Amino acid sequence: LKNKSFKLYGAVFGITLRREPVQQSADPTEAFVQYRTCKVRRLKAATLDKLVSHLLDPCCQEQDYGRILLSTYRTFTSSNKLIDIAVNLYSLCKTVLKIQLQYFLLSWFPHSSLWTVLQMWLEEYSDDLRDAPMHSSLRLMCLQLRGHPALFPLAKHYETLLKNFQAEGHCWIIYSLNKGVYEADNLADFMGFSVTGVAEQLTRMDADLFMKVVPFQCLGCVWSQRDKKENLSPTIWATIAQFNAVTNWVITSLLRSSSSVTQRARVIEKWVRIAQVCRELKNFSSVKAILSALQSNPIYRLRKTWAAVKAMSVFENLCETFPDENCVLTSREIFVDVSYEHISQSDFLQSSAGGTVPYLGTYLTVLTMLDTALPDTVEVRLESESCFDAHATYYIFIEKSVCRLLSGNEGSKKNADQISVSSAGSSGSEIEEISASQSNTEAFPSSSSPDSSTMSSSSSSSQQDLNLNPSSSSSSSASADPHLVSSHKRSVSMTSLPFYNRQVDGSCIIRVSVEFCNNGNMYKSILLTSQDKTAQVIQRALQKHNLEDVSEQDFTLVQVLAQGRELHVPEKANVYYAMSTSANYDFVLRRCPKGQRKQLIRSVSLSSGRATK
């Protein structure tokens, strides 16, 4: 029953078993942790109505469901529609309840859940509702809320928000990039600017734009204008325009007809120094823009100029900041560990505690890939249902990366303490995420970055301390110093997330390939828990390799060790404990020789399970 799905009135649910630590006496030095197993139901796909009614379901066990929905609903509906459905559903429930239960339950259903969601929307996603100049969804919201006396206080808040937006006027949507600034200069002027001056100016502009980025606009289908929707992401486009303006500036400054080879070399050197300062200012957007320009075809082909450039090592060193251009390759692991594998190679991680302007392209690319790869809808009885799984993934990625960076920046301005608190809290919810997921997509265990996100649900953080090692649980109080914060985050991630090649908290990810099977799948990743027996693992691997027509009995599971050695996992073993943890977690499914089903050839010493025939 580990991973059943079932359908219910236009919704598909997934059931997973998850272990959670049992709250014990407050002694942190306790050497063991007790777990209990509980069933978790998660919505996997549903019609729009059902998605919303799930939101209002007081029995909903998914604490992050509201946030996931609010972060991602743009991929399948509009704000207006969502508001309409939610409020209508609310009225409907109320009427029905009035008749049937005579006000009995009115105090908690569905009032409180709708209230919570609307409050969250107001507090965390208010940018969604801006759509200047008309603010139509916000108006609709106010109107709808006015219709329900119980929701009056919220209506007041929303009205205040509307007033604020109106007061801001239209200036918000117009990012006038003063291109004149870039064009008016001549070479002498440019060489006269101080390196720090230019770098600081660029950083100021980039930071300004980045702070305005609205997370939902990063969604793959929104920002890349899938289906040629109108441009719904002005904040992203402003960032892109700025990036391209900088690359153009670099290129044009180098391609003046009058300049000589040595002059050009000096200009390149200057740009490299500017990039270097931008890096020190943690403005990776401009670093990337300048480097891109210098590596573009019109500049790269200037061989003589490059030969005259001194301090090439600085340039090459800067290029290392962006270690791998190929996001596709890293995206496989990016879910496992957003910042550890991918970003920590550059300076992102250590600086993520605040004040960073990232190169947004990396994130946008991953989100575009997710958008490509994950289905929007599933066909159930010829009824199209929004595939919520996919959106959960989006959510997690956006929350954990973009929001993290955004909140990091805001936090650093306000108060360093806040960051540390929110980071400790959210790592808790990530752990939940993981244990809740058990080889199920929706949580993408994987996707959790070790760092903070804006979310921190108190209920989850209360149970998580047991999960962490003592050092990390103590650090939530520790740190006003951003460096402390980031090192703490790192340690949390090391000890609590399922990694490749690491067993953590009763689970790990293994890679399984099928021998002699050339169907294009190199290996598939499988989440292995401490409950999984060999047969189950083989079966899951075969399913993932789309080999359902063969019998699991025809295969043995073999771990590939170093120096060509192999570990044959016995038929009845618990794979989690049987596997070698010192080697790579790479496994091969090997077809048994004909007539020799499941004959164990040789079993290397195993800690659990007798090697039976």
Add this chain to the structure above:
Amino acid sequence: TDFLFKFLVIGSAGTGKSCLLHQFIENKFKQDSNHTIGVEFGSRVVNVGGKTVKLQIWDTAGQERFRSVTRSYYRGAAGALLVYDITSRETYNALTNWLTDARTLASPNIVIILCGNKKDLDADREVTFLEASRFAQENELMFLETSALTGENVEEAFLKCARTILSKIESGELDPERMGSGIQYGDASLRQLRQPRGSAAQARQQCNC
């Protein structure tokens, strides 16, 4: 595997590059989200003329909107799919730029196949087959019209490109041992490295596929 090729997918934004790639990697395999941890795409092993070749495919996936697809992206690519959208002349007009970049920033011997994507939207066509094939001929490109939606010609495009690279290796036109060729030998292949072509049969035997 015998070889590893670095492949690029390039072209203007909105031409369906990521979909092509995804279609090729996921191919006919149904998606079973229940068992997927992460989106596993990026490389695929194919069998071309008795050789197993791992294609490692790089996709800009939207980054082309930033002017950031540069030297480090192209470096060492053995093959490329140059994609335009048959319903958008703009994307077709941009081909020359992409081509120049690919030829100068990747290796000059890079094998490129032109893909007119969104073949399924024939009613909205803005670029005729004839016009594009003439362009392909003038620039020594292979050419196919593809549809990432239906899957038509997607497999063919990648395989055609891989096949051409392999035949160039066999004819000696491409030297895998040269730096930056974008070609690497797989594990078992070092032995076959310098053997005459007659050993192809032997290689096939080893392959077990």
